[in-house]
Amino acid sequence: AQTVTQSQPEMSVQEAETVTLSCTYDTSESDYYLFWYKQPPSRQMILVIRQEAYKQQNATENRFSVNFQKAAKSFSLKISDSQLGDAAMYFCAYRSLFTGNQFYFGTGTSLTVIP
Amino acid sequence: SQTIHQWPATLVQPVGSPLSLECTVEGTSNPNLYWYRQAAGRGLQLLFYSVGIGQISSEVPQNLSASRPQDRQFILSSKKLLLSDSGFYLCAWSVSAVEAFFGQGTRLTVV
Numbered sequence: 001a002q003t004v005t006q007s008q009p010e011m012s013v014q015e016a017e018t019v020t021l022s023c024t025y026d027t028s029e030s031d032y033y034l035f036w037y038k039q040p041p042s043r044q045m046i047l048v049i050r051q052e053a054y055k056q057q058n059a060t061e062n063r064f065s066v067n068f069q070k071a072a073k074s075f076s077l078k079i080s081d082s083q084l085g086d087a088a089m090y091f092c093a094y095r096s097l098f099t100g101n102q103f104y105f106g107t108g109t110s111l112t113v114i115p
Numbered sequence: 116s117q118t119i120h121q122w123p124a125t126l127v128q129p130v131g132s133p134l135s136l137e138c139t140v141e142g143t144s145n146p147n148l149y150w151y152r153q154a155a156g157r158g159l160q161l162l163f164y165s166v167g168i169g170q171i172s173s174e175v176p177q178n179l180s181a182s183r184p185q186d187r188q189f190i191l192s193s194k195k196l197l198l199s200d201s202g203f204y205l206c207a208w209s210v211s212a213v214e215a216f217f218g219q220g221t222r223l224t225v226v
Contacts (some may be wrong), residue, residue: 035214043153043203045217091158093215101147101166102174103207103215107158 002027004094006106013082014114020067021077021109023092030054031097034068034075039108040088048090051075053097079111087113117142121206121218128225134179134193136221138206141187146208148189149215150181153203165189201225 003026013019025034036048051059051068058066063083067076079086092106121138128134140146150162161174163181171181178197182190189206201224207215 033213043220043222045205045207045215047214047216050214095215101164101172102161103149103209104161105151105159 002029002094002096002104004092004104004106006090006092006109008109009107010110010112012112012114013079013086015082015084017082018078018080019082019111021079021090021092021111023075023077023106025073025075025092025094025104027073027094027096029096029098033095033097034066035093035095035103036064036066036075036077037091037093037105038086038088039091040085045091049077082113084113084115087111117208117216119206119208119216119218121221123221124219125222126224128196128223130198130225131195134191134196134200134223136191136204136206136223138189138191138218139187140189140208143187143208143210145186146210148183149207149209150189150191151205151207153205153220155202159205163191196225198225 005024032053034051038046038048049059049061049064063080065078089108089110091108094104118141148165151159165171165183180192204221206218209215
């Protein structure tokens with residue numbers, strides 16, 4: 001089974017600053033999807049951004065962008081101009097394109113935004 | 116548009132009692148359905164997933180079971196709850212190879 005590793009249990013950032021959350025994964029597959037989910041205190045899981053492995057261009061959604069390094073199996077999330085509402089648990093997730101029925105999640109990074 | 120309903124939102128059950136959590140999806144056909152558990156401050160553990168009616172795959176052997184009696188209905192059950200079953204349970208759905216969409220979760224406390 002694929003494994004997803006988030007090595008930063010907790011991170012903090014000053015409001016309006018930039019923060020990067022790290023994620024690495026282990027797979028022997030060549031095509032797959034990667035995701036970042038946000039879980040605020042309400043515990044509702046919200047999709048932040050998605051990256052298809054066959055696309056070399058890094059995905060961007062407003063203040064959120066990723067640095068996808070396929071060879072290194074790294075998928076980091078950059079949050080620019082951090083806002084108080086960004087405070088949440090962030091999960092990295094992997095899904096195979098071929099045996100794509102399962103999602104594999106990391107253990108999460110808790111992000112605190114300091115006013 | 117697609118929506119997912121999960122209930123109840125909160126549940127307190129005594130040890131040894133049965134459990135039934137229900138999840139339904141609207142606005143899509145033949146979705147993949149998932150049950151996850153999240154312990155306090157921890158990541159998501161996949162419990163069961165289903166690719167069709169009556170097709171259930173179990174990831175973690177334990178005293179929980181799942182059923183899919185209808186295309187868009189997914190039920191998580193237990194005959195006798197244990198203290199260790201306490202946690203936050205999330206239902207999710209997906210189609211093709213795109214992202215999973217999650218319900219609002221059920222906070223289960225076994226006392």
